[in-house]
Structure formats: structure tokens, C-alpha cells
Amino acid sequence: MIVTQPKKLNLHLFCRVVDNYGDIGVCWRLCKLLQAEHQINVACWVDDLASFQVLCPAVRLDLASQELEGVTIHHWTDSESDWHKQAQQVATADVVIEAFACNLPEQVILAMAKSKRPPVWINVEYLSAEAWVESCHGMISVHPQTGLKKHFFFPGMTSKTGGLIFSRDFKSKRDAFFARVTARSEFLSELGVSLSAQCVVVSLFCYPEAPVAQLLEVFAQASGKQIICLLPVGVATAAVQGFFGQQIEVGAVYQKGSCQLHVLPFVSQAAYDRLLWCCDLNFVRGEDSFVRAQLAGKPFVWHIYPQQDDAHVPKLEAFLNLYDAPIGSDLRAIWAAWNLLPESIALSDENANPFEKILALSEQMQPHAEKWAENLLNQGDFGSQLVQFIRQEIHKNSAKIS
Numbered sequence: 001m002i003v004t005q006p007k008k009l010n011l012h013l014f015c016r017v018v019d020n021y022g023d024i025g026v027c028w029r030l031c032k033l034l035q036a037e038h039q040i041n042v043a044c045w046v047d048d049l050a051s052f053q054v055l056c057p058a059v060r061l062d063l064a065s066q067e068l069e070g071v072t073i074h075h076w077t078d079s080e081s082d083w084h085k086q087a088q089q090v091a092t093a094d095v096v097i098e099a100f101a102c103n104l105p106e107q108v109i110l111a112m113a114k115s116k117r118p119p120v121w122i123n124v125e126y127l128s129a130e131a132w133v134e135s136c137h138g139m140i141s142v143h144p145q146t147g148l149k150k151h152f153f154f155p156g157m158t159s160k161t162g163g164l165i166f167s168r169d170f171k172s173k174r175d176a177f178f179a180r181v182t183a184r185s186e187f188l189s190e191l192g193v194s195l196s197a198q199c200v201v202v203s204l205f206c207y208p209e210a211p212v213a214q215l216l217e218v219f220a221q222a223s224g225k226q227i228i229c230l231l232p233v234g235v236a237t238a239a240v241q242g243f244f245g246q247q248i249e250v251g252a253v254y255q256k257g258s259c260q261l262h263v264l265p266f267v268s269q270a271a272y273d274r275l276l277w278c279c280d281l282n283f284v285r286g287e288d289s290f291v292r293a294q295l296a297g298k299p300f301v302w303h304i305y306p307q308q309d310d311a312h313v314p315k316l317e318a319f320l321n322l323y324d325a326p327i328g329s330d331l332r333a334i335w336a337a338w339n340l341l342p343e344s345i346a347l348s349d350e351n352a353n354p355f356e357k358i359l360a361l362s363e364q365m366q367p368h369a370e371k372w373a374e375n376l377l378n379q380g381d382f383g384s385q386l387v388q389f390i391r392q393e394i395h396k397n398s399a400k401i402s
């Protein structure tokens with residue numbers, strides 16, 4: 001029997017770095033996965049190579065184009081003369097992905113419109129647990145000037161969305177790590193962290209406004225155990241320095257009461273996954289680390305990316321409703337306090353520390369966190385659902401042309 005391989009697709013993905021590392025973090029993860037698991041030729045256009053370099057130190061800032069891990073990286077500039085030449089090349093691809101509505105260059109849209117076989121144009125959206133996402137997933141908008149169709153593809157945590165980004169071997173790798181008794185201590189010792197018998201390990205990735213000192217105070221006063229807190233360099237520096245009363249530096253260790261804080265370097269995305277797997281509780285933020293914490297199957301606290309006019313508040317609410325944790329109201333109170341939500345500010349009693357019960361609660365959360373991760377992994381990954389959607393669109397388009 002002759003098995004015909006599907007055609008190898010050419011895909012261009014555009015990413016603008018709005019802030020921090022989440023935009024390029026998600027895009028880079030998706031590019032690598034599409035190339036490695038779906039044999040797609042991937043070109044990634046990114047406007048901020050310096051932010052990309054933090055995630056991926058091999059990125060060179062002086063090159064307009066470079067090849068990394070099988071993906072072609074192009075520095076996306078707004079230079080009209082560059083686009084005059086390059087737009088044609090993008091327009092002949094099978095797929096163009098506009099990440100997070102970043103607006104394709106005008107010249108690319110015009111070249112796509114002139115093409116006999118325009119690429120499938122997809123806008124990969126930000127993650128949200130809000131109900132409207134399910135009804136907008138897969139929807140089309142028609143570009144007013146050219147009539148080109150743009151498809152909206154949403155990641156998500158329900159079966160009516162595109163799912164989350166994870167590799168085929170994610171679960172087996174994670175579970176092998178959990179099963180090997182020494183994996184955690186070996187991994188952490190590479191980062192200069194040694195574990196003691198009665199320790200609880202916590203990672204702390206958040207925005208500068210988080211009430212970090214209040215949390216560290218609870219850790220410092222924990223009795224009968226040591227809380228090992230892992231802080232990526234550059235995160236919550238002012239609050240942590242204020243708490244320990246000294247300058248903090250990468251590689252150094254700070255101790256107050258039962259709280260031992262290690263300042264870690266920014267690690268690779270693969271190593272960050274393992275770091276989350278090592279912890280009993282993870283504080284994560286934005287989009288991509290939030291997803292990784294869910295997939296880790298460990299209890300976590302989410303610092304949502306703060307938006308103007310409190311637009312992030314219903315998003316946080318929607319996730320909490322979907323997550324439906326058994327200790328719902330306690331978890332809600334902690335997440336509200338961590339995110340400085342107006343309700344928690346109004347309710348807060350100056351003498352009460354909102355994180356007082358966090359260590360006991362996170363132990364109780366463990367079974368729910370595991371079940372949640374299993375459900376997400378069973379829903380199928382974003383990359384496979386996206387490729388299936390793209391192939392269907394290509395098939396429909398070629399049927400129309402022939």
C-alpha cells in the first residue's frame with residue numbers, strides 16, 4: 001500500500017513583543033512545536049530580538065535572519081524597502097499566523113490579496129477562560145480592503161477551544177521526572193539549591209505590584225519546616241530587597257526565619273518546566289507560565305497581567321469559575337489578595353495576612369491540580385488542532401480553485 005505523506009507546509013508567524021516575555025514565549029514555543037512535530041517549515045518574524053534573547057540566549061541581535069532549532073528567525077522591522085522584497089515571499093506561503101492581533105505589514109496583506117492561492121491567514125489569540133471564547137473560536141473576519149479571510153484561533157482550557165500548547169511527549173517526560181526519586185534534588189542542585197528534610201519548595205514569578213512581603217512573612221514564620229523560595233532574577237526585586245533589608249543578586253541565598261530565598265538565573269523554557277515540577281507551589285503570571293503551571297499538575301497562584309480599566313478582573317473570575325477548586329472560597333481570597341483586586345482591598349483587615357493559610361491550602365489543592373492537568377492533556381494540544389484546522393482550510397481552498 002502506498003501511503004502519501006501530506007505536503008510539507010510553509011508557515012510564517014508574526015510576533016510583536018508588547019511587554020515582558022509572554023508574547024515571544026508563546027510564539028517561540030509554538031514555532032518549535034510546529035517544526036518538530038508537524039514537519040512544517042516555520043519562519044518566525046519578531047520585532048524585539050533582545051526580549052527573545054532572554055528566553056533563548058542563542059539568538060543573535062546583529063542578524064536580520066538566522067536559523068535556530070530548525071526555525072528561521074527574521075527580525076521584523078517596519079522598513080518599507082525591506083517589505084517591498086519580502087512580502088512576496090510571505091504571500092506564497094501556505095499559512096500566515098498573526099500572533100495576538102499584531103497587525104501584519106500592509107505590504108504582506110496586499111501581496112497576499114494579489115496571490116492566486118493566498119495563504120490561510122490565522123490570528124492566534126491570547127488565552128482566556130471567558131465563555132465568549134468558545135463561540136469565537138474558528139470565526140472568520142473579512143479584511144475590509146482586500147476581502148481576504150482571517151480565522152480566529154483561540155487557545156483554551158475546554159474542548160470547544162484549541163487547547164494548550166504541549167508536546168506529544170510532555171506527559172511521559174513529566175511523569176518520568178516525578179517517578180524518579182532523585183530527579184528533583186538533582187535538578188535543583190544544578191541551580192545551587194539543596195533541599196532539607198522538612199522543606200516546602202515554592203517558585204515565585206509575578207509582577208512588581210504583588211504583595212510579596214506579606215507572602216514572605218508567612219514563609220518566614222512557618223513552624224517546623226523550611227520554605228525554599230525560588231525567585232527568577234529581576235522579579236519583584238524592590239519588594240524582596242525591602243523584606244530582607246539588603247540588595248539581592250543572582251546566585252545568592254537570603255534567609256529570614258523559616259524562609260530561604262534563592263535568586264535564580266532566567267532558565268530555558270524546558271528547564272522552567274522542570275523547575276515548576278520540582279515545586280510544591282508555583283506563583284506564575286501572564287499567559288505562558290500560567291499554562292505551564294497548570295500542565296505541571298501542581299498547586300499554583302496566578303498573577304494575571306494587569307490591564308487598563310480592570311479588564312483583567314473578569315478574566316481572572318472566569319478562570320476561577322472554570323477551575324472550580326474544592327477549596328474555592330479560600331483560593332479565591334488568596335488569588336484576589338495576590339492580584340490586589342478591589343474586593344480584597346476593600347475586605348482586607350490590616351492585621352490579617354491573606355496568605356496565612358496558603359501552605360496548608362496548597363497541600364489540599366494537590367489532587368485537584370493533578371486532575372486538572374490530566375483533563376487538559378486529554379483534550380488534545382493546540383499545535384495539532386491548529387494544523388488540522390489549517391489542512392482543512394487548504395483543502396477547502398484548493399477545492400474551490402480546481
Ligand code: TRH
Nearest residue numbers: 019020021022025232266267268269272286287288289
Ligand atoms: O512575561 P510575562 O509577564 O508575559 C506577559 C503575558 O504573556 C501577557 O499575557 C501579555 O499580555 C504580556 O506578557 C505582554 O509572563 P508569561 O506569559 O508567563 O511569559 C514568561 C515566559 O518566560 C514564559 O514563556 C516562561 C518563560 N520563562 C523561562 O523560560 N524561564 C524562566 O526562568 C522564567 C521565570 C520564565
